[in-house]
Amino acid sequence: MTTLDETIALLGELVAYPTVSADSNLACIEALADRLESAGARVEVMKSESGEKANLYATLGPEVHGGILLSGHSDVVPVEGQNWSADPFAMTEREGRLYGRGTCDMKGFIAACVAMAPALAARITTRPLHFAFTHDEETGCIGAKSLAEQLKSREILPSVAIIGEPTSMRVVEGHKGCCEYTTRFQGRGGHGSNPAAGVNAVEYAARYIARLMELREALKARTPPQSRFEPPWTTINTGSLIGGFAHNVIPAEAEVQWEMRPVVDADAAFVRAEMQSYISEILLPEMQAVAPEATITTETIGDTPGLMPATEGEAAALACALTGSNGGALVPFNTEAGIFQKLGIDVVICGPGSIEQAHKPDEYLDISQLSQCLAMLERLGPRP
Incomplete structure (x- = not known):
């Protein structure tokens, strides 16, 4: 030996x-x-x-x-x-x-x-x-x-x-799997005294996080029978929200770093589809109504x-x-x-x-x- x-x-x-x-x-x-x-x-x-x-x-x-x-x-x-x-x-x-x-x-x-x-x-x-x-x-x-x-x-x-x-x-x-993402929001900056004149990227990022938290609860109902994982359902975690630099400035940029740990591949597909629909049907139309140049992009950091x-x-x-x-x-x-x-x-x-x-x-x-x-x-x- x-x-x-x-x-x-x-x-x-x-x-x-x-x-x-x-x-x-x-x-x-x-x-x-x-x-x-x-x-x-x-x-x-x-x-x-x-x-x-x-x-x-x-x-x-x-x-x-x-x-x-x-x-x-x-x-x-x-x-x-x-x-x-x-x-x-x-x-x-x-x-x-x-x-x-x-x-x-x-x-x-x-x-x-x-x-x-x-x-x-x-x-x-x-x-x-x-x-x-x-x-x-x-x-x-x-x-x-x-x-x-x-x-x-x-x-x-x-x-x-x-x-x-x-x-x-x-x-x-x-x-479980591990899916890590960075979602970036580009809005329009401005003076804090007139919020309606800009597109507050931090606020839209916060709404994005709120939707992730709703899906986190919905995933519990999708728990596979006899799942042996702990917890037994797919989880979502928000790691950071980055954006803004002063009390009186509308932030033009923000970034959300988040992850999910899927129990099955179908859960990951479900979350991605739901978040994309939320972006394309709700968040982005609202942002672009004020600032046509506004964007929301998601980068996949890791998908294992x-x-x-x-x-x-x-x-x-x-x-x-x-x-x-x-x-x-x-x-x-x-x-x-x-x-x-x-x-x-x-x-x-x-x-x-x-x-x-x-x-x-x-x-x-x-x-x-x-x-x-x-x-x-x-x-x-x-x-x-």
């Missing part, structure tokens, strides 16, 4: 690559590609349109349909404004914990997969084992969406996938599908067998899992570390969690 020390050393190397989503991940991906190629994998490095970022897709074993996919994202969240006790990109070990940005979310899983690759390569003979390491998960799962576009035209695909997000090695079989729990699935059965778990759980956070599920792959989430440590200063991964992950991966291939 691959030693824990080897995996910890590799994790330290991966943490040293500052793969914050705003920056390139190429050096990290190239290092992983070299290691997997050395283990005998067939490796593809798929660069983004800018050429500054890349996904990695690699395969051990035969070129046949129905393999197992191990997947994780290589990017990490920023450290600016966080009070770290040590350099976040120089991993340190203290009291059984590995500290550093990305140790938990989710380079620990990637390190375990790559460190185990040489041992697995000797045993993977009948069913292929695939690796997918993506870019820009933290900013809308951009890399996974690009990878899915490239994979969907292929005849050979994995049939099951384990996404190694930090779940404390619990088997997770579902989460949820992972729908399967009543029966090979992925959950496999992950439970590998970990000794008795069943799957649901989580509130979003992952790339739903993107792979839409390719027809049966998907679960299971990885080392706690989501409670992700994105925080002094992010850490318990070494015991890394050991459990290695034990799971060790059971993937049949013994020689």
Whole structure:
């Protein structure tokens, strides 16, 4: 079995690559590609349109349909404004914990997969084992969406996938989708003493938020029977309202940042259609009656599908067998899992570390969690 020390050393190397989503991940991906190629994998490095970022897709074993996919994202969240006790990109070990940005979310899983690759390569003979390491998960799962576009035209695909997000090695079989939007209002400014002469963008933004709040209540009535999510219905949250700069000035511009977490895709379509109707039939005609140049535009920041729990699935059965778990759980956070599920792959989430440590200063991964992950991966291939 691959030693824990080897995996910890590799994790330290991966943490040293500052793969914050705003920056390139190429050096990290190239290092992983070299290691997997050395283990005998067939490796593809798929660069983004800018050429500054890349996904990695690699395969051990035969070129046949129905393999197992191990997947994780290589990017990490920023450290600016966080009070770290040590350099976040120089991993340190203290009291059984590995500290550093990305140790938990989710380079620990990637390190375990790559460190185990040489041992697995000797045993993977009948069913292929695939690796997918993506870019820009933290900013809308951009890399996974690009990878899915490239994979969907292929005849050979994995049939099951384990996404190694930090779940404390619990088997997770579902989460809601995540749709993030920024809606911008352009009205007409003016002096506050004559409100009717202008188009107050902040006020129209406030009305837009009020309609979102009405739909938030309506979504409760659309709760699917036997929904296991908490809460069981689709939620809407308004993150910010930005606009205006003085008491006596009609604000010409405003911006609403909002999100929804759909239980089913139909709820997301319902909300988008209702809000577009409200804009085109009510808000915009009123605004343009005073200011023909007025506009309302919505930018999609992120639109990631949820992972729908399967009543029966090979992925959950496999992950439970590998970990000794008795069943799957649901989580509130979003992952790339739903993107792979839409390719027809049966998907679960299971990885080392706690989501409670992700994105925080002094992010850490318990070494015991890394050991459990290695034990799971060790059971993937049949013994020689």
